Amino acid sequence: MAKAELMDFDKALELFEPVLGFEVHVELSTQTKMFSDAPNPAFGGHEITEPNTAITPVCLGLPGSLPVVNETAVRYSISLGLALGCQIAPTSRFARKNYFYPDLAKNYQISQYDEPIAFEGMLEVELEDGTLVQVPIERAHMEEDAGKLTHVGGSTGRIQGAEYSLVDYNRAGVPLVEIVTKPIYGAEHRAPELAKAYVSTIRDIVRALGISEARMERGNLRCDANVSLRPRGQAALGTRTETKNVNSLRSVERAVRYEIQRQAAILAKGGTITQETRHWHEDTGATSPGRPKSDADDYRYFPEPDLLPVAPTPQLIAELRVALPEAPAARRRRLKEEWGFSDLEFRDVVNSGLLVEVTDTVAAGASPQQARKWWTGEIARIANAQNAEPAALISPAHVAEIVALVESGSLNDRLARQVVEGVIAGEGSPADVVSARGLEVVSDDGALIAAVDAALAQQPDVLEKIRDGKVQAAGAVIGAVMKAMGGKADAARVRELVLERAAQ
């Protein structure tokens, strides 16, 4: 639907109530896959680049191979369930979800159906202005990820025109937890914002638990957003669409907003919404129809005969419950206090989705204010320009290193920005960039004094003013010196020297 055909967002909200639902897939960062001892590409330490090298007969569903459950994946899943406020099932079962598509060689995905490991939870999500929203969680279940298809040939490069497809099964069998919410009512005009905040909260939780790399741009965390509208005053839910392929926090927000506007435009003209999956297109900021949504019946779920039920002991559940990190909302309250941030400063960090980055940067030795300044300033600016997540561009350790260089006087802010740019461009560590680009500030007073004297000699009128006590006039000389030094000087030190030399 063209932008012009969409209904104005406020108008849509006047006529309809949006109801949301989310399915978030989290790739667990275990060493091995869910049902096979193949190395897990979603584990941070594994560099797997060649197709079909992280696979075993189980990943390929070869005859005679049998799945065996990864104990750590189960522990991670229970921890996540507990963090979502869920009950943990004393016994839960795996089920086969049957479908024919070559992303899994077995022709079924091992998932959980009517007996998920975790169910009936509640997650507290904080909106930008600090409003807390309770999101009801239906279930969190364990399953395996599918392989990756590349469609080749055809005019459009899309599947409809493809001549054949190439399959890489490295991702097949990566442990996933799928978190499904109940319908979320009452978000109203904040529905897009809630969508973003919800996914961001899940990301914070899985990172705090240390159970996923949670890199959305790498597909470690994927969100399907369900949106339906119902006319004001109507009790029955409207037909929903499920938008897939939403792989950044910003996209989640935009996709929900778009679907509300699109569905409202159709409904207002007396049309009907087709129940279907839709694809989000980052470039056009629109969704397009995918396949009609299959009924659960069509997957012919049945209990997986090759696996035993999972029955965690009460002791294990208790142990994992004790080890849970603070809930995100409580943690935020604590950090805000520890860092001494104003409401505005703290919200700025949270709303930029940079809480983890700032926390890690502080842990790496930077002052909270400096960590905040760099992440929400220069790094966020570059990320925005590149349409990337800030966390994907630079590591907290490197940011802390840059902050340390600024604080020790080796870099001024202008040079530090160039170092940030260099690190992001892949030129190595901050130290590498400083030496390769020759960015260190000139701390040799001799060179500075020569430049100061030259600048003062060129601007005798300014020199007079300074001598007359008009200290603010020094700005012109400082500017000239900074320019002469190619910006590689500490402006505060230059100012001192200007005043000192002028007085002589």
Add this chain to the structure above:
Amino acid sequence: MSEITPERVAHLAMLARIALTDDEIEKLTGELGAIVDSVAKVQEVATPEVAATSHPIPLTGGMRPDVPGQTLTTEQALAGAPDHDGSRFRVTAILGEEQ
């Protein structure tokens, strides 16, 4: 009375990607109906005292530690493939999508 109708058989055939003729659908409607009816007899003797089970032996667990093992080489992985490009399986472009 069986829940199996010709429409249902045709739908299942589509899901299973099996092309059936009308004659086959008719024949299978009767055969599958008989199987479903037979299995349904179990329902008659089911009692609330016996929990439904998917496994004859009441075992749980059977998990493995999270330690990487031996993987296949690319050559081994592709050895049984009808077609490949040297590192990936080559399959007919299929109309459909990731689930």
